[in-house]
Amino acid sequence: MNHWLIAPLVLPLVAGMLILLLVGRRGVQRAVSIGATAGLLPVALLLLCFAGNDEFGVYRLGGWPAPFGIVLVLDRLSALLLLLTALVALFALLYAVNGDDRRGRDFHVLFQLQLLGINGAFLTGDLFNLFVFFEILLIASYGLALYGGGGRDTGPTGQSRERTQQARLDGSGTQPLPPGPAPSAARHREPGGPERTRAGLHYVVLNLIGSGLFLIGVGTLYAVTGTLNMADLAVKVAAALPEQAALLRVSALLLLTVFGLKAALLPLHLWLPALYGNTTAPVAALFAIMTKVGVYAILRIYTLIFPAGGIAPDVGTWLLPLALLTLLIGAVGVLGSHRLRVLIAYLVVVSVGTLLAGVGQFSVGGITAALYYLPHTTLVSAGLFLLADLIARQRGTTGDHFSAGSPLAQPTRLGVLFFLGAVAAAGMPPLSGFLGKLLLLQSAPPSQSAWLWTIVLTGSLAGLIALSRAGSRIFWKTKGVRATGTLADLPHIAPPALLLAASVAMTVFAAPITGYAEATATQLLAPQQYIDAVLHGGNSNEF
Template sequence: MTDFLQFWLQHSPIFSILIPTFTAFILVLLGNPGFGSLSHDWRQPWRRGISYLSATLGLVTAISYLIQVSSGQIIIYNLSEWAAPFGIILVLDQLSALMLVLTYSLALPLLWFSSKKWDERGRYFHTMVHFLLMGLCGAFLTGDLFNLFVFFEILLLASYVLLLHGQGKARFQLGIHYVTINLLASALFLIGLGMIYGSVGSLNMTDVARLIPLLDADAHKIAVAGGLLLFVVFGIKAAMLPVGFWLPKTYAVATTPVAALFTIMTKVGVYAILRVNGTVFDDALSHKILQDWLLPIGLITSLYGVIGAIGAERLRRFVGFMVLSSIGTILIAISMLNTQAWSAALYYLVHSTLIAAAFYLLCGWITSQRGAFKDHFNIAPQMKQHKVLAITYFMIALMMAGLPPFSGFLGKVFILQATANMAHQGWIIGIILLVSLLSIIAFTRVGFILFWRATKPEDDAQTEAYYEYQALPAIAPPRNDRVIYFLLTGLVLYVVFANPIQQYMLNTAQQIQHNAAYEALILKKDRAANVISVQPYDPLYLPETKYGGEAIDTNAHLIPYVIDPNTLEGEHISDYKQRQIQQQNREEAQQPSDTQLKPAEP
């Protein structure tokens, strides 16, 4: 047991990525029927069982991470035992643990709900969900900017397939738009990374944060411009204006469980803005640009979202616009660039994700009981479960509009408290209160159409309308109502335990703003306590290991500081390299030399 615990602690961060990865590959190897329905395929129970087990294990792992880092510990995992900035690392801190718990807390009940017919509408549903979870977990854990791009692409590829799940013309048309927008964002992402790497010489987040203030004027401007390109990319992912018009229509055509699961997707963009633009680009110019642009963008996005909701003609698009408005509220808090505001943003982020997922599930329930009227805002016969649906809708409306005593209200109160001594305090308070008022109006309008103005069902057995109404289900779709109640119960508990949760959020905000702590843990130093890093950037330098031949490496003496001792003694470090290391160590002992990487021989 001691050996197992030691192994777990040593390799802990990567398990959250490996679990969905291996699950997805197992589900692919399990195969699918070439013809016929999935409901009659003997492998379908196996797919569901494997998917449940993996998601449960993922949630348990995420909770264990949360417990591990709750005291403020930061856990670093060096892939291939090469330290940063030369190797790719995973960073498990309070923010990444929080996002992992949120992801699996949403994914597990939605997988359980999807396993009642929804997963039979298209092949490889469970496979794609776990590839999506792999991308999400990797994005939340990586400490490398290029690795962030890689995991973004993985989750996006899975989301393309999931968006088309269930087929249909509308899904295909909007799926093309969704793919096109994200391909453009990916191209901008690569351009931004190139600008940062060309000027800084590193893509490790901690190393970039350390080096940005040390650059000369021209290189600094190029790096900041690259950071702004990443900001645009993350803004597209987060669906902030003016690059977020795609969200309401796109999410409206997705199947019910997919739309609910996609509520975490926009939060990846918000997370990246907070992690990269808020902390990696930790210099006065970057912060000034971020504050000057992000605050008005957040205000406009929040206001536009609720105005769009008032004018929406379908319930699913209504939810999409409300999601857009909540994203704006989070961005407002991030733009304040202070610890209290960031903790409030994190609290509201969790609330907005869970309540939006519950609302999309409610859309599926309502649509199933309105027949041909679906989710359009037209006067229709009274739904068979109109009382329980009205109560559920009322609860969701109170939470999403930000009325007391629910989590949406607390989240907005925390944000308003953080505006003290802010230059634009009046604008922030005014817009947030106005959005709350307009949200109440929007929810009242929808509730009035769906419930108050609903007509009496046809009772004449001689009419076709009577038989159409009788054919509608008298109960919620399987597991639909129970998953909604589960999410709403979680949000009620979120309020009950608001004090310790908000303290965790505050500690998280303080931790991610403390770049020196990450630098001390992640970056290696030589015997003179100087950070070993690639600065100035030398494009000719290539670390030579087993396959590099017998070229002279003037930086061989730095290798023992940046790789694991076991790797140093293994076969991948050649005898020729070992002799160079020993020789340079002897020379350094006699006369200490510069510890920065020396230019390679031309």
């Protein structure tokens, strides 16, 4: 396996360029896109098997030795996240080819470039390269977030969206509409509506500022240490002189701000619910992995470059309270949501709080819990986003609002799926959300357990109440006749069903997954192996 390590980058890049050349041949574009995304899955499995032997894969681009050239590094953590990305992307894409990809141009190009950015961010071992992959990921995500809002919609998908939009305009006042001079008829052509554009504008501006802060953080670090290779940075930061400590602290906290913005950590979470709640369903499903890029970066940088007890401030003292507050605010948002999509978006905020509460402990137990919870929450929220779209399509003009609407055309099928998703997302036994939260509660050190237990359990209770209310309003509190929308067929139902079934699978295979997560946590907390592998080629397979 010589060049497999770079395959997760080459595959989407080549596919994206190829799709760009195949203008007008939409069937071929779809085939290439699905082929490339499905191809990521075996590659990710292969890399996972390799990383599972506690070996490091080091790919030196251009053959340059480590501190000088850019390296890609594969360890347990990046292999796990690559596999997760491949899974979520494949199901989101399979849902999108039902028609959502025809609501505008170049969906598949943006999708593949987004995958390139995400995979690159997980693999790179160079801090500036991490910035570049973040930017690739963000540029693609800007396009995707606003995708399909251009009024080009044709076909059944677009019509159902238009009804949703109609409902929003006629709505019971739950959705405050921005007053504007244009009459409402002018907005009917926009399936995403002005809400999406506004959320997109906020998202872009915030992330541009975040990119600036990232560069300042990286620049400060480079000015002090003279290197950008993460392993080399770890060595240089550990050996830093006391007079350099102040600058390193500034850099560490600036980077935490940037990654907190990506991960939607309080108080930088406000962009998320509006954006995820208003974008196209498959895009929202793919974006479920995006906050995890921020969590990954926090986990990587603050175990490797700025480990606890080093020269930098103990990030855990900041991260843990902020994470618990994020969880609490997210829970309030979950309770206050008027729409199903927004509710799920707030559940993503809650899950980020839960994840970082585990990561913020920087202990084997805490990181193990976070790494078990991470795939669970990503897969389940992606599945719920897709399911919410199916539900909204069958409720006629009511869309995904929690007001009494017409009965669903397929209440049993969608109801069972919603129940499954709700149990998993709320963290009820017997599904994987419960196991993840249990691991997190067990991992809490005695000094913090009172806070952690109270807030995590309150968050679960809020999620449970909100999801039960949402389910009973949508499925039981109905009025009028059944909407004559198209029934959801197998290609529509299968992606969300399989994503939610992953929660069941994660429960059945909880022991091996927890074992892998624990080994990953141990590996992360002993960064010397990583440093040796990159700088000296110890215990690593040279690619």
